[in-house]
Structures are given as structure tokens and as C-alpha cells.
Amino acid sequence: MTKLRNILQPYVFIFPSALIMIVFSIYPIVWVFKYMFFEYFGYGTPKYIGLYNFERLWRDADFWASLKNTMVFTFGKLILTLPLALVIAVILNTKLRGRNFLRIMYFMPTVISIAVMSVVFYIIFNSYNGILNQYLMKFKIISENIAWLGPNHAMLSVILVATWGAIGNYMLLLLAGLQGIPNDVYESAEIDGANAVRKFWYITVPMLGPVLQIVMMLAIITSLKGYEGIMVLTEGGPAGTTNVMYLYLFKLLFPISPGGPAAQEIGYGSAVGFAIAVIVGIITLIYFYASKKLGQIDE
Amino acid sequence: MRFLSKAIVLALVFVLLVACASNDNNSGNQNTGSQSQQGNNSVSSGSGEKTKITYWTHERGRAQFLQDTVDRYNETNTDNIEVELTILSDNFAQAIDIAYSSGQSPDVYNVRSSQIGPLSQLIARDYLEPLDDYLTQEHLDRHGSMIVEGINAYEGKIYTLPNFGNSIRLIYNVDLLEKAGYSEPPTTLDEMVEMAKKITEVGKADGVYGFALPYKSANSALRRSAHAVVTLSGYERSGYDFKTGQYDFSGYYDVVQAFRQMWEDGSTLPGSESLDIDPLRAQFAEGKIGMYFSTDVEPGVFHNQFPTDINWAASIVPTKDGERNGVSLLDGGVWYGISKQSENKEAAWKFLDYMYSKQVLMESQEIAGWLSVVPEIVAEAKVPDIPGTEYFMAGKYDGIWPLPPADVIPEGRNFEQEFVDYIIVGGDLDEIIERLNERYNAALERADVHVEPDPDFDPSQLQGE
Numbered sequence: 027m028t029k030l031r032n033i034l035q036p037y038v039f040i041f042p043s044a045l046i047m048i049v050f051s052i053y054p055i056v057w058v059f060k061y062m063f064f065e066y067f068g069y070g071t072p073k074y075i076g077l078y079n080f081e082r083l084w085r086d087a088d089f090w091a092s093l094k095n096t097m098v099f100t101f102g103k104l105i106l107t108l109p110l111a112l113v114i115a116v117i118l119n120t121k122l123r124g125r126n127f128l129r130i131m132y133f134m135p136t137v138i139s140i141a142v143m144s145v146v147f148y149i150i151f152n153s154y155n156g157i158l159n160q161y162l163m164k165f166k167i168i169s170e171n172i173a174w175l176g177p178n179h180a181m182l183s184v185i186l187v188a189t190w191g192a193i194g195n196y197m198l199l200l201l202a203g204l205q206g207i208p209n210d211v212y213e214s215a216e217i218d219g220a221n222a223v224r225k226f227w228y229i230t231v232p233m234l235g236p237v238l239q240i241v242m243m244l245a246i247i248t249s250l251k252g253y254e255g256i257m258v259l260t261e262g263g264p265a266g267t268t269n270v271m272y273l274y275l276f277k278l279l280f281p282i283s284p285g286g287p288a289a290q291e292i293g294y295g296s297a298v299g300f301a302i303a304v305i306v307g308i309i310t311l312i313y314f315y316a317s318k319k320l321g322q323i324d325e
Numbered sequence: 326m327r328f329l330s331k332a333i334v335l336a337l338v339f340v341l342l343v344a345c346a347s348n349d350n351n352s353g354n355q356n357t358g359s360q361s362q363q364g365n366n367s368v369s370s371g372s373g374e375k376t377k378i379t380y381w382t383h384e385r386g387r388a389q390f391l392q393d394t395v396d397r398y399n400e401t402n403t404d405n406i407e408v409e410l411t412i413l414s415d416n417f418a419q420a421i422d423i424a425y426s427s428g429q430s431p432d433v434y435n436v437r438s439s440q441i442g443p444l445s446q447l448i449a450r451d452y453l454e455p456l457d458d459y460l461t462q463e464h465l466d467r468h469g470s471m472i473v474e475g476i477n478a479y480e481g482k483i484y485t486l487p488n489f490g491n492s493i494r495l496i497y498n499v500d501l502l503e504k505a506g507y508s509e510p511p512t513t514l515d516e517m518v519e520m521a522k523k524i525t526e527v528g529k530a531d532g533v534y535g536f537a538l539p540y541k542s543a544n545s546a547l548r549r550s551a552h553a554v555v556t557l558s559g560y561e562r563s564g565y566d567f568k569t570g571q572y573d574f575s576g577y578y579d580v581v582q583a584f585r586q587m588w589e590d591g592s593t594l595p596g597s598e599s600l601d602i603d604p605l606r607a608q609f610a611e612g613k614i615g616m617y618f619s620t621d622v623e624p625g626v627f628h629n630q631f632p633t634d635i636n637w638a639a640s641i642v643p644t645k646d647g648e649r650n651g652v653s654l655l656d657g658g659v660w661y662g663i664s665k666q667s668e669n670k671e672a673a674w675k676f677l678d679y680m681y682s683k684q685v686l687m688e689s690q691e692i693a694g695w696l697s698v699v700p701e702i703v704a705e706a707k708v709p710d711i712p713g714t715e716y717f718m719a720g721k722y723d724g725i726w727p728l729p730p731a732d733v734i735p736e737g738r739n740f741e742q743e744f745v746d747y748i749i750v751g752g753d754l755d756e757i758i759e760r761l762n763e764r765y766n767a768a769l770e771r772a773d774v775h776v777e778p779d780p781d782f783d784p785s786q787l788q789g790e
Binding site: 067068069070082086087088148152153154155156171173175176177180259260261263264265266289291294 | 422446449450532540541542543594595596598599600604608613732734736737738745746749750
């Protein structure tokens with residue numbers, strides 16, 4: 027009896043999460059696998075069209091443009107977020123006065139709704155009466171309003187908003203990693219005469235390797251999948267300049283059209299969703315392979 | 326242990342398969358509109374108990390009027406019917422879909438296509454009950470001339486009756502026009518471009534610009550502007566040419582080019598590319614915009630939402646050369662329908678009969694401020710008491726167009742998005758129009774719908790007396 031209970035126990039524990047996983051993850055995936063071979067607009071009978079959706083995807087210039095936009099967005103966000111998060115984490119790991127308050131302040135954007143955040147940034151960025159332009163004009167830095175959400179600067183603006191929202195989160199993870207580095211390593215380096223910069227390069231960064239590897243992977247995946255803020259701020263415009271992959275997919279499956287419902291492209295959207303999952307998967311694998319060394323701490 | 330593991334894995338797979346299978350069954354029921362899936366929302370009860378009718382709409386701006394109208398019906402009807410009004414502010418279409426899939430659709434609901442899709446799609450989903458068996462001669466006399474196939478009727482059966490329509494106008498700031506030296510609004514597109522330029526020159530130092538549209542959403546921007554200009558010029562708004570039975574977007578050339586010119590001239594409010602309609606209205610109410618296009622909801626907006634002291638007016642939209650070869654489209658023309666899932670269709674019709682009575686139709690213009698398209702009501706009802714409404718009353722050059730073929734879904738961006746992208750970043754408009762024609766005609770072919778070219782189609786015949 028006890029033996030049977032021991033055997034059953036882990037399965038009983040696993041069952042609720044397995045059920046949720048099946049209903050909310052595995053079943054939708056099976057569903058997508060089915061519909062990517064169909065033409066289906068959410069009503070009527072789905073029409074089997076074989077691989078046509080993939081053929082369409084191949085020549086869909088908007089999809090490839092969205093892939094390019096995603097790469098620019100991801101690269102821009104990472105190049106700003108990670109170094110800043112690391113520098114802030116290192117500073118806040120010292121015995122700085124008021125560090126707890128600063129940690130809370132930096133982490134705050136992570137808990138604010140992305141939609142609310144984006145609306146606030148719209149008030150800052152908009153070109154006709156935005157706060158940013160008003161200040162730049164006041165200090166005579168610019169002589170004419172800049173269209174921060176116009177075709178030339180919209181990508182930069184959405185990257186800045188995303189960076190602002192992400193720094194606190196990665197700072198926290200890196201801070202946890204920093205606190206795991208034994209203090210005696212620093213002390214012995216100090217005895218050997220290492221200055222702060224050398225300690226950072228030769229102790230902090232290598233010792234943070236495993237944490238950095240995970241943080242960077244999370245940052246890459248989150249950036250590739252990020253679209254919510256962009257949806258509120260620009261809806262992917264103007265002229266598709268901020269239309270990233272997941273926003274493109276979202277609009278296919280759930281058309282956002284104040285002028286009325288556009289066609290819900292469930293079949294093609296499933297094919298696009300599958301392709302995007304493959305792309306994100308490949309990028310993650312490449313990253314893992316390339317960053318193998320980062321995960322090892324040399325003894 | 327190994328056996329147990331296998332058994333559990335098999336059980337999980339079984340659960341998955343059952344989930345898939347049961348969903349397939351459900352979707353089948355959804356499409357057939359099976360009446361076995363009835364919910365508890367509308368329960369016909371035994372004698373003595375009231376028959377409950379659920380009624381859903383998205384018309385939150387007229388919530389008080391609708392509630393008062395329903396309350397009066399509940400108090401006065403002698404059929405022991407009680408109507409429960411639900412006003413859903415957002416995601417009306419999704420709410421309706423979910424209600425149908427769970428067998429809990431409302432008995433009566435708003436079937437406006439801009440909210441829940443074209444009538445053809447509602448029929449394809451088996452959502453609506455035809456009204457032909459219920460309609461009396463009185464209804465046919467009152468509404469008959471306004472029944473349009475594809476909008477109110479489908480394949481000869483009537484599903485909803487018209488009530489009101491949204492007219493579109495060019496809205497302008499009278500003082501800004503006068504300051505720039507103009508006493509009249511533009512009647513041609515060239516005049517509009519010129520005026521916008523002049524207004525900007527005169528007012529730019531004070532942050533005043535000649536023109537604006539909410540380009541953040543291409544659909545929102547062009548639906549309230551270019552659609553009206555092309556239809557008044559004699560072209561169908563979706564690009565369909567009734568004469569040839571093909572799509573041809575060349576009717577959009579002049580208006581899109583005019584918008585592009587105003588963008589290039591710097592006469593368009595900076596930031597319009599990321600503007601929604603409400604911030605635009607706020608700027609107009611502040612006296613910062615010379616002209617923009619919108620529908621007859623604007624008087625209410627400037628009366629309640631953004632009260633303003635500016636001297637504004639509205640005029641019929643300009644065309645290329647001032648010629649009016651068609652009618653500026655009246656958006657709407659439908660109101661309520663009865664769900665095919667309803668268990669109380671007779672009672673639902675009795676309520677609908679009340680909503681379409683002359684009294685309620687008159688009140689919906691005089692009190693609620695909807696502008697009626699029903700001839701009898703147009704002739705007799707008073708103009709609503711909201712300043713500016715008079716500019717939007719449907720006239721000779723406003724009308725409901727016949728519908729183009731349903732379910733033509735082109736691959737890629739829609740024409741509104743293509744045009745707005747051109748307005749903002751430029752390009753080759755001829756090439757864009759050629760590409761649109763190819764894509765839309767390919768979609769028409771793929772949709773496999775029967776189209777009959779009508780070489781005698783004359784859009785000027787749509788004009789009123």
C-alpha cells in the first residue's frame with residue numbers, strides 16, 4: 027500500500043500542472059499544426075490548401091520586413107538594456123547609501139502595465155505637444171519639433187520604451203548573481219593590487235558567466251517576442267516601420283481595426299506562428315551553442 | 326512502476342484526444358447554430374411568469390435613451406415580456422462570438438457590420454433569424470425602400486431593418502479659415518490642399534496646422550475621409566467597380582494624392598502618423614487644426630466630450646473638380662436582429678416591433694440624436710437639439726451604396742494601409758494602385774463568388790431628390 031502511494035504521489039503532484047499544460051499549451055499547438063494547412067477566417071468550413079500558406083509566407087514581403095524590424099528592435103534593446111542593467115546592478119551591489127530605495131525605483135517599471143507605460147510615453151513622445159519636444163525646445167537643443175513616433179524615429183522610440191521597462195528586471199537578476207560571488211575573491215585581488223575596473227573585467231564578469239548566459243537568453247527571447255508596448259504606441263506604424271514579428275502575427279489572428287473587424291486569418295496566422303516559433307527556436311539554439319563558454323567558470 | 330507510467334501517459338494522451346474531439350463537436354454545433362445548445366439567458370417560462378428577452382448592443386453613447394426605452398416597454402407591454410438590456414463597451418464582436426459558441430447568444434442584438442462583420446458572415450455562421458415571416462405591411466411600407474441586399478437582406482431574406490446612418494463631412498474651424506482669407510470651405514481637392522497650406526502659413530507660429538487625420542489607424546483615417554470623397558465622386562469605397570465586376574482603385578488616386586501633398590507641404594498636424602481620433606478632436610477643440618473629416622458623432626463629441634468655444638462648421642466633402650457623380654456613403658443603415666438560437670423568437674420579435682415603431686424611431690433621432698435614414702422619419706422628425714447636427718443631416722448627396730461581393734479577402738495589407746503608408750512615406754502611387762488591383766482581383770477570383778458586371782450602373786442614380 028505504502029509502495030503504491032509512493033509510486034502515485036509524484037503523478038498526483040504533476041497532474042494539475044500537466045493538465046493545464048495540455049489544455050493551454052499542447053492542445054493549442056496541435057490546433058495550430060492543423061490549421062496551418064487550411065484557409066480559415068473564423069467562420070464557415072475551413073478549406074484544406076496543403077502548403078499554400080507557407081508558399082504565401084515565402085513571398086510575403088510584410089512578414090520578412092517584420093522579421094527585419096524584430097532583429098533591429100531586439101539588437102537595439104539588448105545593446106542598451108544589458109550593459110545598463112549590469113552597470114546599475116554593480117553600483118547597487120556596493121554599500122551605496124539609499125541603495126534599497128534605488129533598487130525599488132529601478133525595478134518599478136517591471137511591475138507597471140506595459141499598456142499604461144506606453145500611453146505615458148505617448149504623452150512624452152508625441153510631436154505636436156509632447157513633453158520631450160517641449161523641453162528640447164525650451165533648452166534650445168532643437169529648433170523644430172521632432173516626430174519621435176514618425177517613420178524616421180519610431181523604432182528608436184519603441185526601443186527606448188522597451189529598454190526603460192526591461193532594465194529593472196535584468197538588474198535584479200544580475201544583482202542576485204553578483205551577491206553569489208564570494209567576497210574573498212575580491213579581497214585577494216585587492217591584495218594583488220587590482221583596481222575597480224580590473225576587478226570588474228577579470229572577476230565580476232567571468233564569475234557572473236552562468237547568470238549572464240541565462241539573463242541574455244531571457245533578454246533575447248523576450249525581445250524577440252515583445253510587441254505589447256509597440257501595439258499601444260504605434261500599432262506597428264508608421265508605414266510598418268515598427269511592425270515586429272509577433273505584432274504582425276497578433277494582427278493576423280486578432281485584427282485591431284477601429285474601423286471594423288478585418289478578416290481573421292486563422293489559417294495563415296497559424297502558419298506564420300509556426301514559422302516564428304521555428305525562427306525564435308533557431309536563434310535560441312544558436313545563442314546557446316555560441317554562449318557555451320559563458321556558462322563555464324574557469325577554476 | 327513502468328506499467329503505471331505507461332498507463333498515466335496513455336491517460337494523458339486520451340485526455341488530449343478527448344479535448345480535441347469534443348472541441349470539434351462544439352465547433353460543428355456552432356456552425357449549424359444547433360438549437361440544442363440553448364443557454365439560460367432567455368427562458369420561456371410557464372404561464373404567469375415573464376418571458377425574458379436579452380438584448381445586447383454596443384451603443385454606449387445612447388445608453389440612457391436605450392435604457393429608458395426598454396424600461397417603458399417593460400412597464401407597458403401586455404405580453405408579459407421583460408427585456409434585459411446589456412451594453413457592452415468593448416470587444417462586442419468577440420462577446421457575441423463567445424455567446425454563440427456557448428449557446429448563450431442574446432435574443433436581440435445590434436448587427437452593425439462595422440462592429441461584428443458583414444451580414445454575409447453572420448449568415449454563414451448561422452447567427453440570424455430571417456424576419457420575413459414577422460414583418461407586417463406597415464414595416465415594409467416604412468422601411469422597404471431602404472432595404473439593401475447585403476446590408477439588410479441576404480439572398481432575398483430580410484434580417485434587419487434600417488434606422489439611422491452616419492454621414493461624413495469635412496469639419497472646419499471657421500475662424501482659422503477666415504484668418505487665412507477664406508469665407509467658404511473647399512469644394513475641390515486642390516482648394517483643400519491650398520487652404521491647408523495657407524492656414525498653416527498663417528498659424529504655424531501658434532501651433533496651428535491646416536489639416537489632420539488619425540493616421541495611426543489607416544482604417545480609421547480613410548473610412549471617415551477618403552471613403553466619402555470617392556463615393557461622392559462616383560466610385561465604390563472598397564474599390565469594386567460595379568460596371569466591370571472587377572476591382573479598380575484608380576478612383577482613390579486624387580484624394581490620396583491630395584492627402585500626400587498636404588503631408589509634403591507640412592500642412593498636416595505633426596504627429597498625425599501616431600494620432601488616434603480622440604487626441605485629434607482635442608486638438609481641433611483647442612483651435613489647432615483647420616480641417617479634418619469625420620462622421621455625425623462629432624456634434625455630440627464637441628457638446629459633451631470636448632466642449633469647445635471655437636467657431637466650427639461642417640460641409641459636404643470636396644471632390645476632385647467639385648463634380649458630384651455619386652453619393653457620399655451613409656455608413657450604417659442597420660440596427661437590430663434576432664438570434665437564430667433564441668428560444669423566444671416570437672417575444673423577441675414583439676420587442677423588435679416596438680423598437681422599430683414610429684414612436685421609437687422618431688425619438689431615436691429627436692432625443693438620442695441618431696440621424697434617421699427612414700424616409701418617413703426623415704420627413705417628420707425634428708433635428709436633434711445638439712449644435713452642429715444640422716450640418717450632418719442626410720441630404721441629396723448622402724446615400725447607401727449597394728454592397729460589393731462579400732468575403733473578398735486579399736493577401737497582405739488592405740488598401741487603406743497601402744494608401745496611408747504612401748501618404749506618410751511616399752512612393753509610386755500608380756504602381757501601388759496597380760498592385761492593389763492585382764491583389765484584390767486575385768482575391769475576388771479565389772473567393773469564388775458570383776459577380777455580374779452591370780455596365781449600366783450609374784452612381785448618380787443613388788442621389789436623392
